[in-house]
Amino acid sequence: MSVRGLLASRPEAFGLTLDLLAGADGLDRIITSPHIQKTGLALAGFHEYLKPGRVLVFGESEIRYLERLEPPAAMTAIRLALARDFPCVLITGGFPPPPGLVVEAERAHLPLLHTAVATPAAIAKLSSLLDDSLAERTIVHAVLMDILGLGVLLVGESGIGKSECALDLIVRGHRLVADDTVDVRRRAESIAIGTCPEMTRHHMELRGLGVINVKDLFGIASTRSSKRVELVVQLERWDSAREYERLGLDEEFFELVGLRFPLVRMPVAPGRNIAILVEVAARNQLLRARGHHAARLLAERLERTLRQAAPAEPVNDAEDVEDAEDLEAGGGR
Structure with a gap:
């Protein structure tokens, strides 16, 4: 599913209004996973946790972290986070995007989306929408x-x-x-x-x-x-x-x-x-x-009935006589 297709799929029907802020040239990028990628520690240099093909989410914690960095450091962190092959970036909670993020999204032709929905709800709604759209x-x-x-x-x-x-x-x-x-x-x-x-x-x-x-x-x-x-x-x-x-x-x-x-x-x-x-x-x-299988219950009941009605094994009188004679002969010796 492309980012263009995501915007055209009426996400507002899921309670998720999406606005495009930058990176319109990259709307044909493909979303391959319904799972959402939280930026988290990736901004601090732990990029091995980033999975390509997922929508990258910037929530309140990521925005506040970038605000505390010096502008050169913030720009470096943003560039490293966006270096992976992500289809788009979503800013949640209605927070204004950091200036460096808008510039880098335009430079990389990476769609930058924005929603006023809080991060937990936005992730849940977007996951549901993508799960429905990407399903087999x-x-x-x-x-x-x-x-x-x-x-x-x-x-x-x-x-x-x-x-x-x-x-x-x-x-x-x-x-x-x-x-x-x-x-x-x-x-x-x-x-x-x-x-x-x-x-x-x-x-x-x-x-x-x-x-x-x-x-x-x-x-x-x-x-x-x-x-x-x-x-x-x-x-x-x-x-x-x-x-x-x-x-x-x-x-x-x-x-x-x-x-x-x-x-x-x-x-x-x-x-x-x-x-x-x-x-x-x-x-x-x-x-x-609910565990009630009529045919099997009938078959089991029939099997029990047949087993109970089966005659006992016949006794071989001739073999019993021979065994008794052998015992007597052994006792006489």
């Missing part, structure tokens, strides 16, 4: 639903009935996140968030009806803007020659943005109410997340 992402041809608070991604070939299933789920009181095109972004280590592109938000395309606005038809409570993906249901055409899962003991996973999600393969055939089956799959996944 992909576009999936699918439908994302919020079913009982669980994010369920419906995938399958075109025309299999994903949108019709989603519409049935909406009628049953569940919420639509995205239809046809789902923007999935990875957040943190194990979280993927699905959203709908702004252009098609709240809309659904149904063969025979065309495009409908779900929010206008069913109310604002029938939609939501984003949801964490927690379960994937793959709709497949029924194949009579194929064996489908009957017990639910074998677990499958669906890989997306480098993460693995529980996968349920749902065969589609005339007479099957897919929406109810998907809702039951979501309920079942919620129970599994």
